Amino acid sequence: MPFPVDTVQFEYDATVTMSDGLPLHINVYRPKASGRYPVIITHGIYGKDVLWQTAPPYQAAWEKMSQKLPGLCDGSTCQFMRWEMPDPERWVPQGYVVIHADSRGAGKTPGYLDPLGARETQDYKELIEWAAQQPWSSGKVGLLGISYYAINQWQVAALQPKGLAAIIPWEGAFDAYRDMSYHGGIASTLFSKLWMNTQILPNQHGNGASPFVDAITGGPAAGAAIPETVLRGSASSLLKDMLAHPYDDAYYAQRTPRAERIVVPTLSAGNWSGAGLHLRGNLEAYQQIAAQQKWLRVHTGDHFSPFYAPQSFAVQKAFFDRFLKGDETAFPDEPRVMLTIRDPKNGFRERAESAWPIERTEYQRWYLDANQLQLHQQLPQQGHSASYAARSDGLSFVMPAADTDREFTGPLMAHLWVSTSSADADFFLTLRLLDPTGRDVTFEGANAPAVPVTQGWLRLSQRAQDPARSLPYRPWHAHQAPQAVVPGDPYPIDVEIWPTSIVVPAGYRLVLTIQGQDFSFPHLTEGLFRGSAPFLHEDRDPTLYGGTNTILSGPQQASFLLLPFIPATRQDRGGAE
Known part of the structure; x- marks a missing residue:
């Protein structure tokens, strides 16, 4: 031809x-x-x-x-x-x-x-x-x-x-175990x-x-x-x-790059809607690699059109013109971080930042109340528990609506006190957004037509962390060997939830749903793509992972969701910085 x-x-x-x-x-x-x-x-x-x-x-x-x-x-x-x-x-x-x-x-x-x-x-x-x-x-x-x-x-x-x-790695996993093979074990x-x-x-x-x-x-x-x-x-x-x-051994070590050896100029591009494969690696790699000249861009939506869009081609070409052709006028004064801020009411917009996570982040604890199934910034004064069958819709903890818009952009996690009736348990965490009528706000996913705000996972026997790599807002689980689980005993666990960007408009509510199986939207009941596909976790032993799980809350067993609140700047309010 x-x-x-x-x-x-x-x-x-x-x-x-x-x-x-x-x-x-x-x-x-x-x-x-x-x-x-x-x-x-x-x-x-x-x-x-x-x-x-x-x-x-x-x-x-x-x-x-x-x-x-x-x-x-x-x-x-x-x-x-x-x-x-x-x-x-x-x-x-x-x-x-x-x-x-x-x-x-x-x-x-x-x-x-x-x-x-x-x-x-x-x-x-x-x-x-x-x-x-x-x-x-x-x-x-x-x-x-x-x-x-x-x-x-x-x-x-x-x-x-x-x-x-x-290099321009676009929506690609980095950690062969955590990003693409095992989610929370x-x-x-x-x-x-x-x-x-x-x-x-x-x-x-x-x-x-x-x-x-x-x-x-x-x-x-x-x-x-x-x-x-x-x-x-x-x-x-x-x-x-x-x-x-099943554990993070030499098989995955061979497939996971040594970040300190990556020194070439890098433009890393992730997708907020890529929980399960096409997000975490781009963010973690950006933080970990040794390259001095590195940039991060995070978009949203489907897996392909952002890459081939004319504006993306222009960015890719400018980056290569500078670092492959030596054109110092190309890619001038680019912000180190460019994020798409997802606002379901006022429209998505791009915003430049100087660092990831965003420097002005205020990490807020939203405590779970197992009695009222709500999220509050005040610690409940009495202890309560709530249980659910692992193979059910689980429990949903609802944040009260506010009369002003609130933005949460960055890494997040949940610290939970849990127990189970079985010898092990899987915890599937989904952060959802409800509109004033109570209906889920969905987002176009990288690999699915409708996805929630973000998701996180953890197997109870895989709760052990590596303290040297864990951060206050992002636990790092070792995944080296199982820890014992005694049915009925309470355990504190830290669940990594993949980063996100979401503006919660006035009158809208965030919801943390906790289940023992993959999440599906209540209004989507047929077909494969119901909320978590294609990243489903099948073939799990029901005798191990199909029991009754319990969430505990209160002053002695404080369970909370840690959210990255971003205070509005003058620019966000319509003024100049």
């Missing part, structure tokens, strides 16, 4: 030999004009030759994004749009080389398929160093992409490949099943039954078919591996 832009040189299905002799298959898009240009790379499992808009698992997302971005293909034919990758038709005319690579065992590249494994990350390092040395390369490489193509940016950046000059099984069966294995190299078509040749995007017995033995099983490693 000739490239639709005359000034672009398209090298289809080239190969780069890895250190162990494996040929890594890549597509290279570069300016025809002679010269040396910075390089942007994506390397992963979804198919360098799979056209997004015609691939069966991806068509619905494409249609949704196209409706949100009606001008998406105005500056591009979109013939080279690939799932979660940058569009070469937009980048190459701007003076960049773009490389799309099929990682080991995926698409056209042979080998053992082990997503996010050590060998895959080593291949990525070698590809970066190869690209930096090519005659058409300036020697500077940047990484760009969504989700998987963000997760492996963090991983390979920690290996410090020669030539890597900047509870296995996120449904996502692993769906991901493996609908996206990873269909594009495994040699899968003769793959529905993916090579958009360039019309042939199979996964290469020539290999025998089924060989195919089954040529890929790891993410779900089996995850369930075989």
Whole structure:
């Protein structure tokens, strides 16, 4: 297929030999004009030759994004749009080389398929160093992409490949255990099943039954078919591996980057609506990495249109123009933190901040009253308890409505006194917003049509914390071994709730719902996407996690929700700062 832009040189299905002799298959898009240009790379499992808009698992997302971005293909034919990758038709005319690579065992590249494994990350390092040395390369490489193509940016950046000059990890997990495998020690099984069966294995190299078509040749995007017995033995099983490693051991350590080794300029972009996968990692990594030149942006809404929107492309290009091209006039005086403030009544807005968490945060304790099922800033003077069946709608603690708007933006947690009738218990915490009529205010999720404000999880036997890493507003659970649970005994637990931004308008109420199962909105009773999908926690033993749980409150067993209150600035009130 000739490239639709005359000034672009398209090298289809080239190969780069890895250190162990494996040929890594890549597509290279570069300016025809002679010269040396910075390089942007994506390397992963979804198919360098799979056209997004015609691939069966991806068509619905494409249609949704196209409706949100009606001008998406105005500056591009979109013939080279690939799932979660940058569009070469937009980048190459701007003076960049773009490389799309099929990682080991995926698409056209042979080998053992082990997503996010050590060998895959080593291949990525070698590809970066190869690209930096090519005659058409300036020697500077940047990484760009969504989700998987963000997760492996963090991983390979920690290996410090020669030539890597900047990264833009967009909505990508960082901690392999806490961000994507186990939420508070509870296995996120449904996502692993769906991901493996609908996206990873269909594009495994040699899968003769793959529905993916090579958009360039019309042939199979996964290469020539290999025998089924060989195919089954040529890929790891993410779900089996995850369930075989229920604690944060060496398996996850290998897949979790060493933050102190990430030193390149970084633009980290997360999504408030991405609880379950596409938020925590971007925020934690921003705080932990050693890079001196780092920026954080947090948006909201669906998983794709924020990345491909014209204003986002402009930010991405300015960042790369500065750190890959050396243009000191690009990305000028950018605030270190840019947050979308979610206000369901007055509209969402962007606001610049100098730090994360926001420096002027006032952490407020809202105490649970187990008698009245309410949240108050005053500690209840009498002790009470309230119980619920784990497999039920649980208990909802309601904050009184106020006559003024209140903003809560930042990390949050809950300190709870709990007991259970069984030998263990799972606690699912959901922060919800109710309008004056009592109806849930929902938000468009990164991976679901309707999500609550935010969520948190903790398994009671996994309550042990690492004091060296815990913060007053964000507990860090060790997840090294189970602690004993005696039925009926009360235990204090600190539950990490993923950060959020929400303005609670006058007359609206926040609600903390505590359950022993995944949350579903009361008004959504059918289908998969009822409030927590696709990050559901299935296959839990009902004899262990299906008992009766109890929440205690009062002066001796004070349970509270810690919220990040943001006082209004003069600018928020309509004046100048």
